[in-house]
């Protein structure tokens with residue numbers, strides 16, 4: 001039995017949506033279906049899921065991992081949110097068709113920050129260390145955690161000046 | 162350090178920008194709104210941030226927002242320490258999102274005294290800033306938010322790549338991180354079912370339509386929020402211009418249908434508006450949904466000059482003051498749903514008492 005895509009109860013209604021030329025089946029329980037029919041425009045999460053499917057990015061086994069924040073491509077697929085700015089580099093090949101699908105473009109044409117973006121990947125060091133710190137705390141390795149905390153503070157002070 | 166002298170009660174007492182009922186085309190365009198999504202380069206996005214990282218982020222941004230070199234003075238609210246009622250109140254004012262209410266960990270919002278500017282910290286992105294104005298005023302929104310963005314950026318480094326622009330937690334916002342939206346009141350298009358044509362046409366040109374309270378909310382009160390979906394590959398200016406091109410057509414369409422209704426169905430329209438007013442003046446208990454629907458007719462009556470002892474500001478306020486959290490704040494007590502329906506009716510009777 002299919003599960004409701006919104007609340008994962010058993011789905012009792014199966015709605016076929018046709019947008020331009022793409023056909024999408026949506027499985028919903030009774031409660032979510034009546035809500036859905038009142039407001040048929042999809043929430044961002046539904047939209048993301050459909051877009052990911054459309055872009056052929058359905059590989060559930062995808063273990064490509066960001067070295068800085070530790071997120072895997074599979075986790076991104078599941079939650080629809082990236083883990084850190086560097087993921088746009090790490091998952092580049094997979095994200096490009098997705099961006100084309102969403103935006104019909106892969107190049108920024110808008111505002112630039114006043115500060116020149118830091119081309120050296122130095123800013124990402126802090127993300128990696130915060131991730132290491134999180135893991136150390138999880139493992140109850142408090143010695144390592146204390147070291148990392150000091151190091152993070154040092155780096156932050158350097159970048160602030 | 163800026164000293165926060167404004168509390169939630171003061172916000173409640175003060176009117177808010179988007180309800181003013183002034184500005185270009187205000188009888189149809191309730192408000193114009195622009196938001197920008199930004200993240201700091203040296204932090205993970207929030208999905209990978211643990212509690213201590215969220216706290217570090219919140220402290221840094223909280224401090225920053227109270228010490229901006231330019232722009233309005235902002236008052237900061239620590240959302241974690243607010244009561245559920247106050248959170249819901251801020252949401253009804255559209256100063257914070259449902260996502261921020263439901264998030265966990267350190268988070269907050271900075272709001273200016275006019276309630277035109279709000280900056281959410283630790284929502285889906287590290288920063289979600291928005292500027293809202295009454296009426297159809299996107300240029301002014303952009304001018305203000307562009308300056309605010311520059312002021313915040315003075316000593317933080319945003320996550321940005323030359324190729325992809327501002328990097329956001331969700332790829333649907335990458336590039337400009339901008340959402341430009343206008344909230345329209347379209348009772349005549351709704352009444353005549355012409356609205357379906359408008360919604361269909363908007364989808365074809367990649368504009369999204371939502372209800373009064375954003376994603377997933379229904380178009381109750383015949384309010385429709387129209388916004389861009391594409392954030393990459395076009396400049397902020399181009400995205401704003403697209404809305405500035407499309408929205409006047411919808412405004413004119415609504416106006417033409419209103420004129421046709423006045424010409425061909427004046428008696429019926431007058432009856433509907435008078436009945437709506439009558440129920441709101443007399444009801445002993447009334448749901449939020451029914452209130453929104455009836456107020457929508459009243460708002461149309463005010464716009465058409467059929468009701469002359471009310472102005473747009475007063476009607477706009479009634480829409481918000483009859484929402485659950487506002488109602489409970491006005492009454493100064495928590496109320497269950499049945500009590501709210503009675504309190505809502507009492508409030509409406511007092512505000513709409515026949516002269």
Ligand SMILES: [Zn+2]
Nearest residue numbers: 004007029032
């Ligand atoms: Zn369901």
Ligand SMILES: [Zn+2]
Nearest residue numbers: 066069084087
């Ligand atoms: Zn990452």
